[in-house]
Amino acid sequence: MKKHLLIIIFLLSSLLFSIKNDNTVLIIGSYHPELAWVDQCEEGIESSIDSNIQVVKFYMDTKRIPESSFNQKVIEALRLIEEVKPDLIMLGDDNALKLIGPELAGKEIPVVFFGINTNPRHYFENLVLPSNFTGVLEHFVVIPWIGHLKKIMPDAEKALVMFDHSSTTEAIIHTSFYDSNVINIAGLEIEYNILPDWNNWKQCVQNCSEFDMIILPTFHAVKDKDKAIDYNEVIRWTSRNTKIPLFTFQDYAVRDDGCTGAFVLHGVSHGKVAGEMVQMILIDKKPPGKIVPVPDTSGKFFFNKKQLKRFSIALPEYIKNDAIFK
Secondary structure (H helix, E strand, O other): HHHHHHHHHHHHHHHHHHHHOOOOEEEEOOOOOHHHHHHEEEEEEHHOOOOOOEEEEEEEEOOOOHHHHHHHHHHHHHHHHHOOOOOEEEEEEEHHHHHHHHHHHOOOOEEEEEEEEEOHHHHHHHHOOOOOEEEEOOOOOEEEEEEEHHHHHHOOOEEEEEEOHHHHHHHHHHHOOOOOOOEEEEEEEEEEOOOEEHHHHHHHHHOOOOOOEEEEEEOOOOEEEEOOHHHHHHHHHHHHOOOOEEEEHHHHHOOOOOOOOEEEEHHHHHHHHHHHHHHHHHOOOHHHOOOEEEEEOOOOEEEEEEHHHHHOOOOHHHHHEEEEEO
């Protein structure tokens, strides 16, 4: 009798264990896994969710493929959702939310987005965020960074912001430049240029003598015709050929053959916030509609000593004491 009781207890325990660990999360990312931001976000997500939760990933690769191929990626993603039948879907960055989000609006399956640069409501009918959605907003700290740059280079008068052509670019221009081509912050005149073509990008770098610095928020979707240029090559070439310092928003672009400095929203910490929302929904059974989307506006300074020396830049003490040097 005791033996039978032990077997029953064992079977029940195994059943409960399997039920507890039956959760599957499908991450649909806008980009490709070789992108450092993607890798950082996934690291943060996976570090903050139960190890027993199965994670499946799908990459839409929208920074490298032509826009005419986006619809095929949507079809593949929706097919994968039907096959996997996940308990929760995560949508990484704006293109995934824009292209897949409306297909999931109002469904029973909960959705957590992350890396969203614009107002997520803009991607839905009547500008209303569906009740099965929540997530983390990636607000590029453009204005604060420019304020710091003026203190780093107090004699600077003009800055050029170089963009690739992407949904991230559109969001930054809308939220930070208010759709104006030139803005003035702290006495620094900032002009932007969208340069999706690799040859035009090169020409711009070689003909910007009127500016005191270049700021690179987005450089991942620069293309030579339909062929995407590896973002590392974009950074290396730009650094090698510029006569003025480069600043960016990505820590991985700050290096000896790259940018001088960055003010960064780090992907790992960003992913952790999104992962904590997944925990609330799957483990604590909290409805997504009861979790308010939150902006990630934390920033960290990164600088490269070789590049600082190259351009004879001395950092203010408050920045130097808080910076990470690469």
